[in-house]
Amino acid sequence: KELKKLAREGYWAASRALRAQVYHQLIQQVACRLVTPDALVYRDVASRLFGMLSVSSHPLPEFLEGCSMPTYCLNLEGVTALKKILICVGNLFPDITYSPILPSLVALLLHYSEDEAQCFENISRLIASNAPHTSYIDQSFLAHQASCMTFGDLANKHCPAAHKLIASTSENVFEVYSEWLSWLFHDLPFNYAIRVFDVYLLEGQKVLYRIALALLKQYRLSATSAELEGTDIKADLQAFVQNIAEHVTVDKLLERAFGIRLFSRKEIWLLQMANRKALMERGITMVQSRQSFHLAVDMQNFSSSIVTAQEMRIVWSWIPERFSLFPPLLLFSTSEDGCSLQRFYTCCEGYEPTVLLIKTTEGEVCGAFLSSDWSERKKNGATSGFFGTGECFVFTVHPETERYEWVFIKKPELAKAVPRSRQRSPSLSPASLLGSSPDGRSTSSNRLTVPMLQRKGRLSPFLAIRHFLLPSKTASMFMSGSREGIVIGGGGGQALSLDANLLWGRTEHCETFDNPPLCQENFKVQLLEVWGFQ
Numbered sequence: 001k002e003l004k005k006l007a008r009e010g011y012w013a014a015s016r017a018l019r020a021q022v023y024h025q026l027i028q029q030v031a032c033r034l035v036t037p038d039a040l041v042y043r044d045v046a047s048r049l050f051g052m053l054s055v056s057s058h059p060l061p062e063f064l065e066g067c068s069m070p071t072y073c074l075n076l077e078g079v080t081a082l083k084k085i086l087i088c089v090g091n092l093f094p095d096i097t098y099s100p101i102l103p104s105l106v107a108l109l110l111h112y113s114e115d116e117a118q119c120f121e122n123i124s125r126l127i128a129s130n131a132p133h134t135s136y137i138d139q140s141f142l143a144h145q146a147s148c149m150t151f152g153d154l155a156n157k158h159c160p161a162a163h164k165l166i167a168s169t170s171e172n173v174f175e176v177y178s179e180w181l182s183w184l185f186h187d188l189p190f191n192y193a194i195r196v197f198d199v200y201l202l203e204g205q206k207v208l209y210r211i212a213l214a215l216l217k218q219y220r221l222s223a224t225s226a227e228l229e230g231t232d233i234k235a236d237l238q239a240f241v242q243n244i245a246e247h248v249t250v251d252k253l254l255e256r257a258f259g260i261r262l263f264s265r266k267e268i269w270l271l272q273m274a275n276r277k278a279l280m281e282r283g284i285t286m287v288q289s290r291q292s293f294h295l296a297v298d299m300q301n302f303s304s305s306i307v308t309a310q311e312m313r314i315v316w317s318w319i320p321e322r323f324s325l326f327p328p329l330l331l332f333s334t335s336e337d338g339c340s341l342q343r344f345y346t347c348c349e350g351y352e353p354t355v356l357l358i359k360t361t362e363g364e365v366c367g368a369f370l371s372s373d374w375s376e377r378k379k380n381g382a383t384s385g386f387f388g389t390g391e392c393f394v395f396t397v398h399p400e401t402e403r404y405e406w407v408f409i410k411k412p413e414l415a416k417a418v419p420r421s422r423q424r425s426p427s428l429s430p431a432s433l434l435g436s437s438p439d440g441r442s443t444s445s446n447r448l449t450v451p452m453l454q455r456k457g458r459l460s461p462f463l464a465i466r467h468f469l470l471p472s473k474t475a476s477m478f479m480s481g482s483r484e485g486i487v488i489g490g491g492g493g494q495a496l497s498l499d500a501n502l503l504w505g506r507t508e509h510c511e512t513f514d515n516p517p518l519c520q521e522n523f524k525v526q527l528l529e530v531w532g533f534q
Helices: 002-008 016-026 039-051 077-094 102-110 115-125 141-158 162-167 171-176 180-187 192-204 206-222 233-242 250-257 265-283 309-318 339-348 374-380
Strands: 328-333 354-361 366-368 394-398 401-405 478-483 485-488 495-498 505-508 521-534
Touching: 002 192, 016 115, 016 192, 016 505, 039 077, 039 115, 077 102, 102 180, 102 192, 141 162, 141 171, 141 180, 141 206, 141 265, 141 521, 162 171, 162 206, 162 309, 171 233, 180 192, 180 206, 180 233, 192 206, 192 250, 206 233, 206 250, 206 265, 309 366, 309 394, 328 339, 339 374, 339 485, 339 521, 354 495, 374 478
Parallel strands: none
Antiparallel strands: 328 521, 354 366, 354 521, 366 394, 394 401, 478 485, 485 495, 495 505, 505 521
């Protein structure tokens, strides 16, 4: 704790010698693979590779293809050393296939190393780190993309205002978020980047998420959607980060970053694993054009009777990244399938998750993202219990565009994680059914379940109820279905309820989502659609 406090407050920023000593000691304590190349190996390989030849006669490793090479004020000799180290890394770590962050980390470390051999040894230890649920450097396109998707998930949760701004002004939200590491280790000025490096060495990749989220929040404070109309938001964000000193000091930036309440390191790791599985399902493991797989809502071919393609893109941007990779697929609509609740269930069963869209006769549009298969309702027998997970949310599209998430995402202090010893198989109460895995097994991880692919396309839900000690059951009433109708959200009221004919509905404030009524309290349905994931 003391060391974290010193790093966060920039204690060793005043002395180059002190920072160099701290860096070396911190990195020597990183748990890493048994056979990790050190300074002696570097000297041997460098003399064999370069001998009397100049560095320029050696190509940089393939994993740096298309990656920028920040030099952070290094002189000519320093830039040569940087290239030599990267070439030796490529030679001694043949498993690395993609790592855009590596040149920046080596350049920063070089400033605080005795020589290039020590710098190589230290970067090797970060590459070879094998500490559980933590990593320092992504080393493949798959891992890098999963990290970008995880950042997208976190931005969606922790920076809703910035996320909404980006989603409404940018054609490809993911493309903006895929630059998050570049903001930190390319665009930030040296005196900011090195302070980020201080805490990163001590606390791992989780702090990078924190600081990038703080930058995003700061960007939202300085930009309005009117100003951004028609601008390249990706370039605008980059310019903002490059000129960050005009907006916030490095101390204030770090203070705000550590004020953001994130998931635990283990939970973030589990989320990354889920995102990796989604990418693998789409066959995205090698470098390829991002456009082709991250623009799930095709503006030209998307057709809905309720929302425009642009509105659907905003709704899609709220959905967890591992699902929003997949294009929307219309499962049910009252205009084509009729106003039948039984038909609704028949069309939607077997799909998880789904998006419900409702247009009222007054022209208001609202809906819900529902994380669980509607067939889960059958597990309750005759009683209509609740099911679903904390990833469910409700939203409005017309006249305002707004999302209302599970109350514990905004107020995590209201719930505590269940200790492992207290976790057990779910009993047959609605509250425990909310978090049961599809095959009825419980898991032993804290709060988040490890994604298991029970069938193709299934990515097991996070934020399952059985991993929380909730103050009341009414705060976890996500979705419920019976012959009489469907209910979404509960406790003190229902966020959405629809009758058996899908013609009349009601909306009110509920404790699960802490939402206002999503439209006129008692409404008549003009159109209803349910969308799945292709």
